[in-house]
Amino acid sequence: MTKILVVDDEKVILEVLEAYFEKENWKISFATNGIEALKKVKDESPDLIVLDLMLPDISGEEVCKLVRKESDIPIIMLTAKSTEDDLINGIVIGADDYVTKPFSPREVVVRVKALLRRTQKMENVNQLSFNNHKLRIDHVKKEVKLNGDILGLTPNEYKLLITMARYPGRVYSRADLLEKIQEDGVYFEGYERSIDTHIKNLRKKIETDSRHPEFIMTVFGMGYKFGGEKDESNT
Amino acid sequence: MTKILVVDDEKVILEVLEAYFEKENWKISFATNGIEALKKVKDESPDLIVLDLMLPDISGEEVCKLVRKESDIPIIMLTAKSTEDDLINGIVIGADDYVTKPFSPREVVVRVKALLRRTQKMENVNQLSFNNHKLRIDHVKKEVKLNGDILGLTPNEYKLLITMARYPGRVYSRADLLEKIQEDGVYFEGYERSIDTHIKNLRKKIETDSRHPEFIMTVFGMGYKFGGEKDESNT
DNA sequence: AATTTTTGTCATAAAATAATCACCTCTTAT
DNA sequence: ATAAGAGGTGATTATTTTATGACAAAAATT
CATH class of the missing domain: 1.10.10.10 (Winged helix-like DNA-binding domain superfamily/Winged helix DNA-binding domain)
Incomplete structure (x- = not known):
């Protein structure tokens, strides 16, 4: 069963994504801030992380970096605006994909699927x-x-x-x-x-x-x- | 098949990058110093070069300049620290992108992909x-x-x-x-x-x-x- | 704005694969 | 050696997957 960690401080987003992810039969867990996120990454070792760039404590960017030090868990960033700058930063710090808010939950699902597919392929010997x-x-x-x-x-x-x-x-x-x-x-x-x-x-x-x-x-x-x-x- | 030349005198880095690049189905070759690098560029005409700034003989900067005289092969620099200075130099001398050490191998992979896409050298069969x-x-x-x-x-x-x-x-x-x-x-x-x-x-x-x-x-x-x-x- | 082209959705039939069952054979432990 | 449980097999039935035509929706073109 695929486990996905969603990190965002907006409840609405968590709820919506939960609904959609459940349809895909993914097990979902949440964190509303960076500290909690890092803890859950360690404890639950999710298969993928959906990470908001804007968090109340540590920035998503920082969380991403810290996670990357330990592992290669695929990360999808949620960025507030779609400025060129955010895009570059999002990619630079090591996220594998990004979605700009406001997003359709369906888009996130598609991205998650695609990323899971890509990363699973990488693990496979050909x-x-x-x-x-x-x-x-x-x-x-x-x-x-x-x-x-x-x-x-x-x-x-x-x-x-x-x-x-x-x-x-x-x-x-x-x-x-x-x-x-x-x-x-x-x-x-x-x-x-x-x-x-x-x-x-x-x-x-x-x-x-x-x-x-x-x-x-x-x-x-x-x-x-x-x-x-x-x-x-x-x- | 995309050929990538990695130039670095640290064995660990070569090994890590080799592992990741292989997953992408890129053919990888190495050089541990500037002279060797220049020779391999000529002999193997790689599609992209990942080049450490710090090399035992010629500096990465110099290698970069010399390669640029002959060709437009995309170059990604590996810089030891992320000082403003290094950054500017790295770009100035004609590298197309740079990654600061310590880096996540995945980050390098992302950069290489992005750069290959940009330079359209990627499998562009007409x-x-x-x-x-x-x-x-x-x-x-x-x-x-x-x-x-x-x-x-x-x-x-x-x-x-x-x-x-x-x-x-x-x-x-x-x-x-x-x-x-x-x-x-x-x-x-x-x-x-x-x-x-x-x-x-x-x-x-x-x-x-x-x-x-x-x-x-x-x-x-x-x-x-x-x-x-x-x-x-x-x- | 109207028309044409392209794309997406749906229902259905056909093709292919998967599940189940009954019965048989093999392995293991006594 | 034998009984009991585990695995193997072929036949049958059920389910899933694909192909396709008709049509609706969306874009592009006029």
């Missing part, structure tokens, strides 16, 4: 290669090649593969995998076994012998893991 | 040609030809086409494409599904058979990609 280039994954092209042939994976199969392949050897419970598959973290009780089916289908496409898998290994009683051997030259 | 010159795009004239005939594409159709055509095979989510379309517009109304409609209209103009597209391919559950084959002689 090329993965295993077992002497037998299996290759291109995350930009969303393409999986086995012995040079492109496999047509369904979105869920692809998601399962890439989550596991990113950390070979790490064991994922069905619940873990389900969470990755479900976009908004909507979780249904009975669904866990459907992971089995996806694994089955994935194996059918990816494994030479499903009974003795080379890549998607079962960890009895625990879940699944990726068992491939990383090649060099992964970007 | 002519694209696909499938044996069946489809040609002239980005200067904003003209798309199919079998020699000019297609009248709407601005959005054109933007969609060119963003995808620039990186054939790369999959763009509807959100990605929406972002591209609205880049200079200020409208944040909009639903991801309207991309479908634009794609539909674009296909009507560009494809012989919309059901079996040659250029604009659907990637189920992911988005769209450009499937044309690049010809030679792209500028």
Whole structure:
């Protein structure tokens, strides 16, 4: 679940954003001043911060700098006016994007989404290669090649593969995998076994012998893991 | 691929920047002193230089001047302190931007991006040609030809086409494409599904058979990609 | 202001994928 | 060796995603 910290001293803004963010299934927390904000950043480690430039104690600029010293949490600034100056300052101090007041809440939502998308992409490795280039994954092209042939994976199969392949050897419970598959973290009780089916289908496409898998290994009683051997030259 | 030369005698800085630049898919090369820097500028003709002011042999200032004699490669200076003096000197000698140490690597990335955008050295391909010159795009004239005939594409159709055509095979989510379309517009109304409609209209103009597209391919559950084959002689 | 062009929205059908179930096989612990 | 629980599989059903035409709204052009 995506956690977002909103820092602003105007109650109306907090309320409006709360309403909109909830629709997106984001967990939202608030701070009304800089000190509180810094504390919450530490305590809650949000995935993204929406930060007003004008705060009663420390300026948003300062908060931004202080946060940046510790982490790379993406920050969206709310600037009061749209003067050229504010813009430059907002960017200079290390915010990743900015929105000028007055804003439509929808715009903020779009920006947050875009920024989350961008930062998540940065974390992703784009090329993965295993077992002497037998299996290759291109995350930009969303393409999986086995012995040079492109496999047509369904979105869920692809998601399962890439989550596991990113950390070979790490064991994922069905619940873990389900969470990755479900976009908004909507979780249904009975669904866990459907992971089995996806694994089955994935194996059918990816494994030479499903009974003795080379890549998607079962960890009895625990879940699944990726068992491939990383090649060099992964970007 | 964007090539960036980083000139600094501190190893830590080189390492940190390398990590961040790689995430952006920039090719990075290093120099730890002025002489080396000048040599690499000549040999590798980077798209941008990140240059420390303080170097063991020639000063960054001098390097900057020498580079400027030969070319207009954008330069970002790293200055040790943020004294007014350094700032002025940094700008005066012809650097395009500067970052004061200590800096957040992200800040540098933002600056580099901004500067690349400004100098338009970023992936600015002007002519694209696909499938044996069946489809040609002239980005200067904003003209798309199919079998020699000019297609009248709407601005959005054109933007969609060119963003995808620039990186054939790369999959763009509807959100990605929406972002591209609205880049200079200020409208944040909009639903991801309207991309479908634009794609539909674009296909009507560009494809012989919309059901079996040659250029604009659907990637189920992911988005769209450009499937044309690049010809030679792209500028 | 009227007309044309472009963009966005919606409803629906078709395509593709995902979930569920029943039954079977395998693993583990006794 | 066997029982009990865990995992595998194929078939069926349900759901999601996409394509498209018709139309409304918004911009641009005249």
